[in-house]
Amino acid sequence: MAIYCLIGQSASGKSTVERELESMGYPRIVSYTTRPMRKGEKDGVDYHFIDTDTFIWKDADGFFAERAQYRDWYYGLSLDGIDYLNKDFIVVVTIHGYEELVRVAGNENVIGVHIKVEERERIIRQLKRGDDVDEVIRRIHTDRVDFAGVEDVCHYTVPNNNIETTVEVVSLIIKSQSNAKESR
Numbered sequence: 475m476a477i478y479c480l481i482g483q484s485a486s487g488k489s490t491v492e493r494e495l496e497s498m499g500y501p502r503i504v505s506y507t508t509r510p511m512r513k514g515e516k517d518g519v520d521y522h523f524i525d526t527d528t529f530i531w532k533d534a535d536g537f538f539a540e541r542a543q544y545r546d547w548y549y550g551l552s553l554d555g556i557d558y559l560n561k562d563f564i565v566v567v568t569i570h571g572y573e574e575l576v577r578v579a580g581n582e583n584v585i586g587v588h589i590k591v592e593e594r595e596r597i598i599r600q601l602k603r604g605d606d607v608d609e610v611i612r613r614i615h616t617d618r619v620d621f622a623g624v625e626d627v628c629h630y631t632v633p634n635n636n637i638e639t640t641v642e643v644v645s646l647i648i649k650s651q652s653n654a655k656e657s658r
Contacts, residue, residue, distance in 0.1 A: 475655065477503070477556075477579060478564045478648055479572045481624060482589035483617040484610075485599035487634045488566050491589055494641040495564050500648065503556055503565040506538070509547035540567065540574030551575070558583055562648055569620065569627055585651060586628035587644055591635075593617075 478500075482488040496502045506522040508529050517523045524532075529548045533541055538550035551571060556563060558579060567575065575584045591599075593614060600610045625631050630647055634640040 475558060475560055475562050476582075476651060477558045477575060477584050478562060478644070478651075479575060479584060479586050480564060480566045480589055480644070481569060481572055481586055481621075481628060482566075482591070482634075483593075483596055483621050484613040485596040485603070486589045486591045487599075487637060487640065488589045490637055491634070491641055491644055492564055492566050494637065495644060495648075498641075498645060500562060500564050500645075503551060503553075503563050505565070506532070506550045506552065507547060509544075509549075539578040540571040542568060542570060553579065562652055564648075569624055572627065585647075586630070587647060588624050588628040588631040589640065589644075590625075590631050590633050 480488040480492055492502055504518065504520075504522055506524055506529065508524060508526045509521075511517065511520075511523050515521070515523075526548065529550065532538065532552075533548075533550065537552050537554065539553045541548060541550035543549070551565065551567065553575075572584065572586050596617075597610060597614060600613065601607070605613075632640055632643050632647075
C-alpha cells in the first residue's frame with residue numbers, strides 16, 4: 475500500500491481529483507495550516523487549522539513529515555496515525571512535500587502523480603473562479619520555477635482535460651500499484 479501524492483500547478487484540478495477519489499473511498503491525509511479558513515471550508519475536513527505558535531511547537535517536536543511556508547502561512551503534513559503500509563492514502567503536496575514524504579516513508583511507499591494542465595488553460599480556470607489578476611500572474615510565474623522538472627520527479631503524469639477521465643486514470647493507477655504490491 476502507499477501514499478499517492480497528487481502534484482500540480484495552480485488550477486490544475488489536483489484538489490478536485492483528490493475530493494473525487496475520496497468520494498470513491500480512497501482516504502486522504504488532511505494537512506495542517508496556519509492560513510485563515512476560507513468561506514465554506516471546515517476544520518478537520520479541508521485542513522486542520524491551527525495558529526502559528528502551535529504549528530511552530532509541533533514542527534519543533536518533529537510532528538510533521540513535511541512542511542512548507544507560502545507567504546506568511548505554514549502548511550504541514552503529519553503521518554501520525556496514518557497506516558500507509560496497509561492502506562492506500564491520497565494527498566495533495568508540492569514537489570518539495572513529495573520529496574520529504576519519500577525521505578520519511580521511503581520511495582516504494584510514496585507514488586507521485588503529476589496532474590497536468592497547460593498554462594493557458596490554468597490561467598483561464600483561475601480567472602473564471604474569480605482569482606485576482608495580479609495573483610494569477612504571480613502564481614503562473616512561481617509555478618514555472620517551482621514545478622520545473624515535475625515530470626522527471628513523478629512516477630506518472632496524467633493530463634487533466636476532463637475531470638472524470640482524470641479521476642478514472644488516477645484510480646486505475648492506484649489499483650494497479652496496489653495489485654502489484656499485493657502480488658509480491
